[in-house]
Amino acid sequence: MEESEETKARLEAMWRDVLTHGHGSSRLAFLPGFPRCATCHTPFGSIGGRMGRLLGRRPSRKSPNLCNHCDELMPPGGAEVDIAVLFADVRGSTGLGERMGPSAFATLLNRFYKAAHGALLANEAMIDKMIGDEVMALFIPGFCGPDPKYRVAAVRAAVDLMRSAGYGGRGEPWLPLGIGVHAGPAYVGKVGSEGVYDFTALGDTVNSAARLQAQAGPGEIVLSEAVYQAVADRFPNLEQKTVSLRGRDETIMIRVLKPATLSPAQLGR
Numbered sequence: 305m306e307e308s309e310e311t312k313a314r315l316e317a318m319w320r321d322v323l324t325h326g327h328g329s330s331r332l333a334f335l336p337g338f339p340r341c342a343t344c345h346t347p348f349g350s351i352g353g354r355m356g357r358l359l360g361r362r363p364s365r366k367s368p369n370l371c372n373h374c375d376e377l378m379p380p381g382g383a384e385v386d387i388a389v390l391f392a393d394v395r396g397s398t399g400l401g402e403r404m405g406p407s408a409f410a411t412l413l414n415r416f417y418k419a420a421h422g423a424l425l426a427n428e429a430m431i432d433k434m435i436g437d438e439v440m441a442l443f444i445p446g447f448c449g450p451d452p453k454y455r456v457a458a459v460r461a462a463v464d465l466m467r468s469a470g471y472g473g474r475g476e477p478w479l480p481l482g483i484g485v486h487a488g489p490a491y492v493g494k495v496g497s498e499g500v501y502d503f504t505a506l507g508d509t510v511n512s513a514a515r516l517q518a519q520a521g522p523g524e525i526v527l528s529e530a531v532y533q534a535v536a537d538r539f540p541n542l543e544q545k546t547v548s549l550r551g552r553d554e555t556i557m558i559r560v561l562k563p564a565t566l567s568p569a570q571l572g573r
Contacts, residue, residue: 312381319493320383326446327374332356339425341371342447369430369447370503380501382493386451388443388458388485388531389510390429391517392420392465395480397437413437416479419468427461432504440514442505444492452534458485459535462525463563471523472563484517486528515549516558525561532559539566 322343330344335355337347346361347353348371356362356371364375394400394416401409413436420439424431428448429441441461448454462483470477488509494501512528520526527535532542542559549556 315379315381316383319378319381320385322378323383323385323387323444323446323492324450330361330371330373332359332361339369341374342369342428342430342444343374344371346371346373369425375503378494380494380496382491382495384489384491384507385445386488387445387490387492387505387509388455388487389490389505389513390424390439390441390443390458390462390483390485391514392439392441392462392481392483393517393520394437395482395520395522400480412479416469416481419479420465423464423468424461426464427457429457429461430503440510442492443487455487455531455534458487459525459527459531459539459561463561463566466523466525466563472566477523477564480522482517482520482522483525484513484515484520484527485525485531486513486516487531487534488512511551512549515551518550519547519558520560523562523564525563527559527561529557529559 327343330346332347332352332355333345335347335352337350337352339349340347346356348356348363361371361373364370364372400412404412417434420434421431424441429443430447432440432442443454443458445451445454448457462485465483466472466481469479469481486509490505490507490509492505494503495506496502516526516528539561542561545558545560546555547558
């Protein structure tokens with residue numbers, strides 16, 4: 305049966321409140337442990353995680369940034385909110401796969417996924433997808449804090465991921481990685497049908513972030529101007545470019561952040 309307009313409005317208001325303010329802390333939030341549920345802060349690791357599992361709280365199978373209660377209790381639906389979106393991609397992966405062979409390439413991608421998982425969760429990201437040679441993550445106000453905190457978190461996660469891949473360190477990078485970060489309005493929520501739902505974000509902001517990532521060379525983080533303004537004090541005078549994005553008639557301004565060229569003070573938190 306189709307939902308009434310009143311029901312749709314109520315669900316949208318519920319989703320908007322969670323996405324902008326979070327669920328609120330659970331009774332287990334005071335316990336030690338990391339990582340934690342992005343919304344209610346129930347710990348997943350250490351003694352707090354063990355106690356949580358005894359009480360039926362564990363990472364959601366579909367959305368491991370959330371506990372099973374926060375994920376499963378939210379009904380299908382969503383709301384339009386302002387978020388930051390990060391795409392990270394292995395540059396030249398087709399050629400890498402041909403040269404390395406399937407098993408060695410799979411080992412490399414697993415190492416990439418592990419590095420991405422650590423860098424993103426440490427910055428309170430919602431990992432949307434890890435598919436092939438690409439990772440997509442969302443930075444949502446209810447999880448990371450209000451503007452500009454979630455935009456700063458997205459850039460910090462991008463820098464941390466680049467550092468995990470060896471950029472800015474003493475040795476050579478072990479992965480040719482390019483990252484794009486953009487922020488703006490998106491529809492965020494549980495999307496799907498017939499009992500199969502995916503927590504994701506949809507809209508032009510997501511598409512633009514993917515296209516920005518396509519502009520990044522190995523070792524480069526491409527930021528939209530909207531994102532750069534949130535971190536301009538930490539990364540002043542970044543290289544500025546005017547580029548054309550696929551599918552768009554107008555050009556846009558971007559900033560290029562290269563962790564390998566930054567000072568230790570800039571790379572620190």
